[in-house]
Amino acid sequence: MRSLKFLVVLFFIFNSTFLNAQTENLSDKITKNLRCLICQGQSVHDSDSAFANSLKILVKKKLNEGLNEEQIYNFLKNKYGEWILYEPEFNKNTYLLWLLPIMMFLFGGAIIFKLFILKK
Amino acid sequence: MKNKIFPIILFAIFTTVFLVFYKGLQNSNIYIPMKNIEKNIPHVEIKKFASNDIINSNKIFQSDKFYLLNIWASWCVPCREEHKYLMALSKEKNIRVIGLNYKDKYKNAISFLNELGDPYNLILQDQDGTVSIEWGAYGVPESFLIYNNKIIKKIIGPLSQNSLIEIKKLIK
Numbered sequence: 001m002r003s004l005k006f007l008v009v010l011f012f013i014f015n016s017t018f019l020n021a022q023t024e025n026l027s028d029k030i031t032k033n034l035r036c037l038i039c040q041g042q043s044v045h046d047s048d049s050a051f052a053n054s055l056k057i058l059v060k061k062k063l064n065e066g067l068n069e070e071q072i073y074n075f076l077k078n079k080y081g082e083w084i085l086y087e088p089e090f091n092k093n094t095y096l097l098w099l100l101p102i103m104m105f106l107f108g109g110a111i112i113f114k115l116f117i118l119k120k
Numbered sequence: 121m122k123n124k125i126f127p128i129i130l131f132a133i134f135t136t137v138f139l140v141f142y143k144g145l146q147n148s149n150i151y152i153p154m155k156n157i158e159k160n161i162p163h164v165e166i167k168k169f170a171s172n173d174i175i176n177s178n179k180i181f182q183s184d185k186f187y188l189l190n191i192w193a194s195w196c197v198p199c200r201e202e203h204k205y206l207m208a209l210s211k212e213k214n215i216r217v218i219g220l221n222y223k224d225k226y227k228n229a230i231s232f233l234n235e236l237g238d239p240y241n242l243i244l245q246d247q248d249g250t251v252s253i254e255w256g257a258y259g260v261p262e263s264f265l266i267y268n269n270k271i272i273k274k275i276i277g278p279l280s281q282n283s284l285i286e287i288k289k290l291i292k
Contacts, residue, residue: 012197033181037258038259050223050249051253054223054248054249054250057248058254075203079254079255079256080256096140098136
């Protein structure tokens with residue numbers, strides 16, 4: 001009887017952690033992608049400042065309200081500007097940032113092609 | 121001919137890259153929050169300070185009046201410094217000062233107000249800091265000037281003599 005009770009308790013514990021795990025992971029993922037605006041060089045997830053702690057609670061709240069990752073990013077971008085996101089968007093200020101590596105890759109490929117393949 | 125084009129392209133690419141990064145060096149990398157963009161006030165449920173009743177923010181702010189929402193806490197030292205300016209504003213007729221008590225203990229907040237005076241028409245509470253984030257705030261103290269359900273001015277940090285003059289000019 002005692003072991004049965006124990007098993008029932010164990011069952012409930014594991015069940016609830018399983019349910020929580022999904023929102024927990026997603027909120028961790030989101031807060032890792034957010035810059036803590038009042039700390040230097042830390043994400044919201046890593047920081048323990050008042051601002052970051054509140055933001056962590058807010059992200060969980062919004063997830064419970066049924067917002068998805070993208071909607072939360074947009075919500076915070078609207079409040080605090082794009083700077084709060086670690087991944088810069090593709091726009092007129094950042095196109096070089098995004099395209100330069102690709103251009104370098106293509107250019108390097110062209111050099112290799114010219115030197116080694118065309119010569120043969 | 122073919123051999124000459126290649127070094128020229130190489131040179132051109134390196135100069136562009138160099139120029140872009142060199143220009144980037146001179147840009148300021150200090151983050152300055154956007155202060156002058158008018159934004160609609162958020163619609164959130166907020167608890168009242170004394171009674172714990174819940175009120176929606178769109179019921180607090182009427183469209184034809186000026187409001188100053190001030191985020192404060194008894195543990196915040198700059199809040200003490202700006203308090204005299206809030207007291208001065210509370211005497212103005214055409215503005216209502218609304219307090220948002222940030223991560224504070226009720227007892228401490230009350231003794232803070234007893235000591236320095238209560239400039240607020242209404243006090244709301246923000247125990248976990250999430251209401252402040254809905255408003256786009258960074259911390260305490262911070263003040264928002266509101267008119268027509270829009271944030272027309274944001275003061276990050278304590279109010280000063282200058283910001284007081286500026287607010288008085290705006291509400292005239």
